[in-house]
Amino acid sequence: MSGYDLFKPGPRRRTSLVVSLLLVGVGILIGVVVASDLGWLPFGHAVPEAPVKPVPAAMPPPAPVGVDRNFVQVAKAVTPAVVNIFTTRSGKGGEGPHAMPFDDPLFRRFFGDEFFRRFEAPRERKERSLGSGVIVDPNGLIITNNHVVSKADEIKVFLSDKREFKAKLIGTDAKTDLAVLKIEAEGLQTIPWSDSDKLEVGEFVLAVGNPFGLTQTVTLGIVSAVGRASMGIAEYEDFIQTDAAINPGNSGGALVNARGELAGINTAIFSQSGGNMGIGFAVPSNMARSILDQLVKSGKVVRGWLGVSIQELSPELAAQFGVTESKGVLVSDVLESSPAKRAGLERGDVILEFDGKPVENPTQLRNAVAQTIVGKKAVVKFLRDKTMRMVEVAIAEQPKQVAQAGEESGESARPAGLLSDLDARELTADLAGRLGLAAGERGVVVVQVRPGSIAEETGIKEGDIILEVNRKTVANLKAYEKVAAKIGKDEAALLLIKRQGRTTYVTLKP
Numbered sequence: 001m002s003g004y005d006l007f008k009p010g011p012r013r014r015t016s017l018v019v020s021l022l023l024v025g026v027g028i029l030i031g032v033v034v035a036s037d038l039g040w041l042p043f044g045h046a047v048p049e050a051p052v053k054p055v056p057a058a059m060p061p062p063a064p065v066g067v068d069r070n071f072v073q074v075a076k077a078v079t080p081a082v083v084n085i086f087t088t089r090s091g092k093g094g095e096g097p098h099a100m101p102f103d104d105p106l107f108r109r110f111f112g113d114e115f116f117r118r119f120e121a122p123r124e125r126k127e128r129s130l131g132s133g134v135i136v137d138p139n140g141l142i143i144t145n146n147h148v149v150s151k152a153d154e155i156k157v158f159l160s161d162k163r164e165f166k167a168k169l170i171g172t173d174a175k176t177d178l179a180v181l182k183i184e185a186e187g188l189q190t191i192p193w194s195d196s197d198k199l200e201v202g203e204f205v206l207a208v209g210n211p212f213g214l215t216q217t218v219t220l221g222i223v224s225a226v227g228r229a230s231m232g233i234a235e236y237e238d239f240i241q242t243d244a245a246i247n248p249g250n251s252g253g254a255l256v257n258a259r260g261e262l263a264g265i266n267t268a269i270f271s272q273s274g275g276n277m278g279i280g281f282a283v284p285s286n287m288a289r290s291i292l293d294q295l296v297k298s299g300k301v302v303r304g305w306l307g308v309s310i311q312e313l314s315p316e317l318a319a320q321f322g323v324t325e326s327k328g329v330l331v332s333d334v335l336e337s338s339p340a341k342r343a344g345l346e347r348g349d350v351i352l353e354f355d356g357k358p359v360e361n362p363t364q365l366r367n368a369v370a371q372t373i374v375g376k377k378a379v380v381k382f383l384r385d386k387t388m389r390m391v392e393v394a395i396a397e398q399p400k401q402v403a404q405a406g407e408e409s410g411e412s413a414r415p416a417g418l419l420s421d422l423d424a425r426e427l428t429a430d431l432a433g434r435l436g437l438a439a440g441e442r443g444v445v446v447v448q449v450r451p452g453s454i455a456e457e458t459g460i461k462e463g464d465i466i467l468e469v470n471r472k473t474v475a476n477l478k479a480y481e482k483v484a485a486k487i488g489k490d491e492a493a494l495l496l497i498k499r500q501g502r503t504t505y506v507t508l509k510p
Contacts, residue, residue: 074206074260075218080160080189082254084210085131085144085167085181087152132209132253133157133181134262135190136292140165140183143292144252145267146172149179157183160216171295175235177267178288180295191254194261196284199223199240207244207266207280209253219245221278228281229363233268238367239281240264246280255282264288290371304372305398307338309502310362313350316507320471320494321350322386328352329362331382332496333503343393346384347496347503348471353381369395418493418508419484421453422446424466426477435463443467444480446497454508460497467503468496 131148135141142157149155155167165183172179203223211217221244228239240255246269255264264282294301310329318326331349334340351359355378359365372378374397381390425431427445432438435445444466449456466474470493474480487493493508 070258071204071206071220074256074258075208077260078191078206078208078254078256079216079218081135081191082160082208082210082216083133083135083142084158084213084215085133085142085148085252086156086158087129087131087149088154089129089152130210130213130249131251132249132266134252134254134265135188136193136262138186138188138190140185140188141170141292141296142167142181142183143265143288144179144181145265146174146177146179148252149181150174155181157181158215159185159188171299171301173291173295173301175301176283176287176291177234178265178283178291178295180292191256191260191262193289194257194259194263194285196240196263196286199226199257199263199284201225204258205242205244205263206256207242207246207250207253207282208256209246209250209266211245211247211249213249217250221245224279226284227361227364229361231268231281233281234283236287236367236370237363238284238287239267240284242280242282243278244280245276245278247276250280261285287367287371302374303370303398304374304376304395305339306369306393306395307335307340308345308351309333309335309504310351310365311504312362314507316492316509317494317505320492320507321348321383323350323383327358327360328383329359329365330505332505339393339396343380343391345380345382345391345393348384350383351380352383352388354378355380370398418454418491418510419469419487421450421455422460423448424477424480427465437463437465441465442475443498444474444477454510458506458508460495460506460508461499463499465498466495467498468494470494 129148129152131144133142133144133148136143149169150172152169155169157165157167159165163185165185167181167183170180170182201223205221205223207219207221209217221242223240224243225241228241229237231237231239233239240263242255244255246253246266250266251268253266254262255266257263262285264284265288266280266282268281270277270279270281291301309332311332313321313323313326313328313330315326317330318324321330328350331340331345331347331351333347334345351365353359354365354368355372355376357368359368369378372395374395377392377394379390380393381388383389423446424444425447427437427441427443431445431447432441435447437445446460446462446464446466448462449460466480468474469480469483470487472479472483474483484493490510492510495506495508497504497506
C-alpha cells in the first residue's frame with residue numbers, strides 16, 4: 001500500500017513551501033525593525049540608542065538695567081578714581097580720661113614734686129584718621145569731606161595702583177562739609193559728573209570708598225530719598241539718602257549711579273552703633289561741583305543772598321494766605337537794603353518759583369539762592385493777596401554777618417478766644433530790660449503763656465513780640481486788643497512774632 005508522503009516534492013507542494021519561506025522571511029524582517037525601534041535585537045544584541053535631539057531651552061529674560069554684569073563694569077570703571085586719604089594732626093599729651101592727676105596734693109605729697117616734674121611738660125602726639133576722596137580731574141584734583149582733612153598737619157593720598165602722594169589743601173567749605181585737594185600727578189582716572197537734580201528715589205547706586213581702611217570697597221543700594229535737610233550735619237543740606245552700606249572711612253567717597261556717573265559725595269551715616277544701619281547721606285553732585293569750582297577758582301565760596309526770612313507753609317498758613325496747596329515758602333520778613341527789598345518783595349508773600357524752578361520748602365529755596373551766581377538776575381514768582389506776581393531780583397553776595405533787627409513794650413491785655421492764653425503787654429524800656437530785649441522798640445510783648453494751652457503747644461514763648469494779628473499791624477497794646485477782640489473762640493489766629501531778631505508766622509488753631 002502506498003502512503004501519502006508529505007515531504008515528497010511535487011509541483012503544488014514546492015509552490016506552498018516557497019510561499020511559506022517568503023512569509024517567514026517577511027516576519028523576521030518586520031521583527032528586526034520593531035526590535036530596532038524598541039532598542040533590542042534577538043539573541044541579546046542591543047541596538048545603539050539614537051542620539052536624542054536637545055529641546056531648545058527658553059531664552060532667559062533680559063537682565064534689568066544696572067544689575068549683574070552692568071554693575072561689574074561700573075565698578076571696574078569707577079574704583080580707580082576713588083582714593084584713600086590718610087591724615088595726621090598734632091595734639092598735646094596729658095589730656096583725656098587717663099591723664100595723671102598732677103595737681104592732686106595727695107599724689108604730690110606721696111611721690112614728691114621732683115617725680116611729677118618729669119611728666120608735666122606736654123608731649124606731642126599724632127592723631128591719625130582715614131577717609132576717602134574722588135578724583136575729579138586727570139591732573140590730580142580730588143574732592144572729599146571737610147571733616148576728613150580738617151586741622152590736618154599732613155595729608156597723604158593712596159591711589160588704587162598703590163602709589164602714594166602728599167596732598168595740598170586747595171580749600172574747604174565747612175558749611176557743606178566739602179574740601180578740595182591737589183596731588184602732583186597726571187593722566188588719572190576720573191568719574192563723569194551726573195545731574196543730581198534728575199536723580200530719582202528707587203535708582204540703584206554704588207557707594208565706593210575705604211571703610212575701616214578696606215580699600216576699594218563697593219556696596220550696592222538704592223536712593224532712599226532726596227532733598228534731606230535739617231539733619232544737623234552741615235549748615236547747607238540737600239542730602240541724597242541711600243541704603244548702600246556706608247561706614248567710617250567711606251566719608252568723601254563716591255556715590256555712583258547705574259550709568260557710572262558721580263551722583264554724590266558720601267558724607268555721613270545715621271547710626272546708633274557706629275556702623276552701617278542702612279541710612280547714609282551724600283552731598284548731591286550739583287552742589288559738590290559748584291563748591292569745587294569756586295574753591296579751585298578763588299579758594300573760597302561766595303554765596304548768593306536774597307535778603308528774606310522764610311518759613312514752611314503749613315496747611316493752616318496756606319489757608320490763611322489763600323494758597324490752595326501747601327507748596328512754596330512764606331516770607332516772614334524782608335531785610336532792609338536787601339535785593340528782595342529793592343525788588344519789591346513783602347512780608348506775607350508766598351514764593352512759588354525761583355529762577356524758573358518750583359520751590360517747595362525753605363531749604364530748597366535757601367540752597368538755590370546760595371548757589372546762584374552773584375549779580376545774576378533771577379525771576380521770583382510769588383503769590384500776594386491771592387494774586388500771582390513776578391519780579392526780577394539781582395542776587396547779591398551773602399554778607400558775613402546779616403544785621404539783626406532789634407526787639408520790642410505796658411499794661412495787661414486779655415482778649416477772648418485763643419489769645420486769652422497769652423498775657424501780652426506794651427513793651428517799655430524797663431520791660432525790655434527785664435526780658436533781655438533791645439531798647440528802642442515799640443509793640444506788644446508776651447510776658448506769660450498759659451501752661452498746656454494751644455499757644456504753648458504751638459511754640460509761643462515769653463519774650464516773643466507780636467507784630468501782627470491776622471495780617472493787621474499791632475504797634476501798641478490798644479491796637480492789639482482791638483484786633484484780638486474780634487477773634488472768636490472757634491476761630492484761628494495768625495500771628496507774626498519776632499524772636500531773637502527773626503520774624504515768624506504762627507497759626508493758633510482751635
